[in-house]
Amino acid sequence: MYVAVKGGEKAIENAHLWLAEERRGDPAVPELGIGQISEQLALAVNRVMAEGSLFDPELAALAIKQSRGDLIEAVFLIRAYRTTLPRFGASLPIETGQMSCVRRISATFKDAPGGQVLGPTFDYTHRLLDFKLAADGFVGEAEQSETPLSDDIPHIAGYLNSEGLIQDEPETDVEPGDLTREPLELPASRDIRLQSLARGDEGFVLGMAYSTQRGYARNHAFVGELRIGRVAVEMDIPELGFSIEIGEIEVTECETVNQFRGSKVEPPQFTRGYGLVMGQSERKSIAMALVDRALRWRELGEDYLGAPVQDEEFVLHHADSIQATGFLEHIKLPHYVDFQSELELVRKLRREAGRNHRPREAAV
Amino acid sequence: MSKQRKEWLSTLAKAKAMDVARLFAGIRHVPEYETLRVPEIGGVMVRGRMGGIGDAFNLGEVTVTRCSVQLETGEVGHGCVQGRNRGHAEQVAVLDAMLQGDRKGDLTKTVIVPLMEIALAEKETRAKKAAATKVDFFTLARGED
Numbered sequence: 396m397y398v399a400v401k402g403g404e405k406a407i408e409n410a411h412l413w414l415a416e417e418r419r420g421d422p423a424v425p426e427l428g429i430g431q432i433s434e435q436l437a438l439a440v441n442r443v444m445a446e447g448s449l450f451d452p453e454l455a456a457l458a459i460k461q462s463r464g465d466l467i468e469a470v471f472l473i474r475a476y477r478t479t480l481p482r483f484g485a486s487l488p489i490e491t492g493q494m495s496c497v498r499r500i501s502a503t504f505k506d507a508p509g510g511q512v513l514g515p516t517f518d519y520t521h522r523l524l525d526f527k528l529a530a531d532g533f534v535g536e537a538e539q540s541e542t543p544l545s546d547d548i549p550h551i552a553g554y555l556n557s558e559g560l561i562q563d564e565p566e567t568d569v570e571p572g573d574l575t576r577e578p579l580e581l582p583a584s585r586d587i588r589l590q591s592l593a594r595g596d597e598g599f600v601l602g603m604a605y606s607t608q609r610g611y612a613r614n615h616a617f618v619g620e621l622r623i624g625r626v627a628v629e630m631d632i633p634e635l636g637f638s639i640e641i642g643e644i645e646v647t648e649c650e651t652v653n654q655f656r657g658s659k660v661e662p663p664q665f666t667r668g669y670g671l672v673m674g675q676s677e678r679k680s681i682a683m684a685l686v687d688r689a690l691r692w693r694e695l696g697e698d699y700l701g702a703p704v705q706d707e708e709f710v711l712h713h714a715d716s717i718q719a720t721g722f723l724e725h726i727k728l729p730h731y732v733d734f735q736s737e738l739e740l741v742r743k744l745r746r747e748a749g750r751n752h753r754p755r756e757a758a759v
Numbered sequence: 760m761s762k763q764r765k766e767w768l769s770t771l772a773k774a775k776a777m778d779v780a781r782l783f784a785g786i787r788h789v790p791e792y793e794t795l796r797v798p799e800i801g802g803v804m805v806r807g808r809m810g811g812i813g814d815a816f817n818l819g820e821v822t823v824t825r826c827s828v829q830l831e832t833g834e835v836g837h838g839c840v841q842g843r844n845r846g847h848a849e850q851v852a853v854l855d856a857m858l859q860g861d862r863k864g865d866l867t868k869t870v871i872v873p874l875m876e877i878a879l880a881e882k883e884t885r886a887k888k889a890a891a892t893k894v895d896f897f898t899l900a901r902g903e904d
Contacts (some may be wrong), residue, residue, distance in 0.1 A: 448819040449802065451843070480802035483823055483839075497889050513892040517831040543886030544893070550811050564813030571816045573808065585809060586816035593807075593818050618895055627773070628805055628821060634837050641803065641823055642770035642841025648811060653779045664771050671807045672821050 418426040418463050432456035433490040440647075441674025442466055446716060447473025448575070448594040450644045450673050467596075467716050476715050477575075487638060491648050491671070495546045496624040498677075503617045503652055512731035514623060551620040552650055552667065553689045581708050588690055588711065592683045592708035592749065595671055595714030602716075603704045604682035607689050614688050616668060617685050619652035623675050647672045649680035658696035666695060686710060767871050768851070768856055772840040774874040776847035782870045783850045792853060795835065796827040798845035822850040833861045 419426065433440050433456035443455040447470045455473060462468035498514025501507040513519075515537075523611035527533050555561035571586040574594075579587065592600055607614055627640040649670040657663035668688025689704040703709050713719060771779060782787075802820040809816060826848040827838040836856025838848040858866055 398781065445819065450805070450819060450821040453843075477820060480800065480820070480822065483801040483821075483825065485804040486806055486821075487818070488808045489818075491807070495886065497885060498892075510893045512889050513894060514889055516891075537888040538891040539884065539887035540890035541887075542890060542895070543883050544890040546882075546886065552810065555811075562809075564810035566808070567766065569814055571814070573804065573817050575804075575817075575820075585889050587815065589807075589816040590818070627768060627769075628803070628841065630803055632837065632838070634827065635764070635766055635768075636760075639765050639772065639839065641772045641839050642821060643773055643820060644805065644841075646818075650810060667810050669810050671811075673805075681863045689786070689835055740890050758861075 400731070401607075402427040406480075410724070418461075427460060428451060429456045429460060432459050435539045438675060439466060439609060441676055442597060442679075443469045443473060445673045445676055445679065446594055446596060447471045448673075449473050467720055470594065471717055475650075478559075478673070484630060486641075487629045487631070488648065489628060489644075491626060492550055492647075493546060493627050494548075494624040496544065496548055496622050498623040499548055499618050499620070500622075501551050501618070503619050504554075506553060507551055507620075508554070509545065512544060527674065548622075550650065552652065555619075555652065555665055559664075560711075562661070562667055564667065577713055581711070582693075583707055585687075585694075588598050589669065589671070589683075589687060590706065591711045591714055592686055595683075597676070597679045597682070597715035597721070598685055599714050599716070599719075600679060600682040603689075603710060604685035606702065608687050612689050612692070612700050612705045614656070614666075614668070614685070615654035616651040616685050616688060617653070617682060618684075619650045619667075621647070621649045621677055621681065623647045623677065632644075645674055647674065647676050648679040649677065649684045651681075651688060655695065660696035666691070687758060764855070766840045767867070768839075768855055770871055770874050770878070771838070771851040771852070771854060772877060775877075776840075776842065776844040778874060778877055779847055779850050779854075779870075782873060785869065786866070788858070791831045792824070792828045792856065793831075794828050794849075796825065798824055798826040798838075798848045800824050800843050800845070807865075827886065828854045828856055830856045830860070831870070832860060 433452045436459065439453050439707065441457045443466055444450050445454065445459055447455065447458070454476065455469065458472040459466070459468035461472060461649050488634070496512060498516060499509065499512045500671045501511065552561055556563065572584060574590050579591070583591070608622060623641045625647070628642050628644055629638050629640045651668040653666045653668060655661070655664055656665040669685030670686035670687065672680045672683065686704060689702070690707050690710065692699060692705050699705055741745055767813055801823055803823045804820050805818045805823040806815045807818040808814065822843050823839060823841055824843055824845055824847065825837070826845070827835065828849070829835045836852040836854065836859070838851030838855060840848050840851055852877050854866065854870060
């Protein structure tokens, strides 16, 4: 147990001064601007926004600078800031079918209507360090096609759905639960699971998803579709009596199509896993979709195989990097009183044991 | 009216604060106004849909700034914009109020249309770059027959 301590103010102040100096690094090297971080380390910024659960590239870039590039610390700063904001309301659900895509691929249909659009991807690069980038900073210039890509690219799953070959996604007017308002309760509904995964730690969600691929509750996922692009955020404004678009955010969406032989409650069909992440983060969105699908075993009437990824208590209670790091890192804070009693206990036990046993030296 | 108002408010909100400020600075005789709600920064929970089409779930928040003003001529305007730029929200509120009056035609021409053109040009450039990365994958016969 942590017990409050007093004192050490001067040492703490000096430690923080030194931290500020270390953060700046060698003054001979130009200081990093917020704009440089948000423009040139955009994927780090996206990760901090997704896990911080707040879309604001400028704030995320500031958090990365302040945390010296420790992304979990940066997420922590964003989460702390988020709690100070009054909540103006909720948006209408974003319409990803009307996304202005910069990337859109399908691993299931070669001739996907709307086409396979690679976008600015690391795929098919050779993963060789580019020393030219270090030497003189290469500036690429994107090619432009004569005709722009349409922003009316239908979802792949819609084609399977029209044949009835894939599980439907019913739309009702149920108000979704909100983890930032009510504590997590189990069993959790899918809306809560998706919110938890969307803000969950990328490494954790990736590890859980990978476990399904290696055979722990394997669910044979195909990436039916992966798309990245901007969507409008629309919201009802009470003063106006109608909704307006208040802005645009970039999101990454992944829909998996999973093999399913049918169960007691469902016919043979394809099933779905869904991943949606703020910013550009395809690894996270694919992982989220795999974990979402694994957690749906109950509603699909599948067997519980005892795999960690099927255990929603395990997944949902350990996905959040801020909860995890908060509890983990608190053990480095003073536990002197607690440890003192442990010390007393061990000494007492040894005294008692010493009465019953010969001393070690004598045993030789 | 509300359809047009929705359109100009959406255009103003989605535009860059910098562009709105530049065009706002070009408006002559901005009327006196009273601030009904000073620019306030808050969060809006963005929702997604399961499978992109189904029930809603909470994805995460965005920062939003809102502001309300009333012109000396009586019109009330509201600004609600993504981000934390107070000036942006205030200028949108003033423009919203002015667009309800008799300067609508003029302001549409000098502010709203140029902002729509900027947004369209930007969107088109991205869409052309995306189109240039469109591929055709060929599945190769494996010769197993």
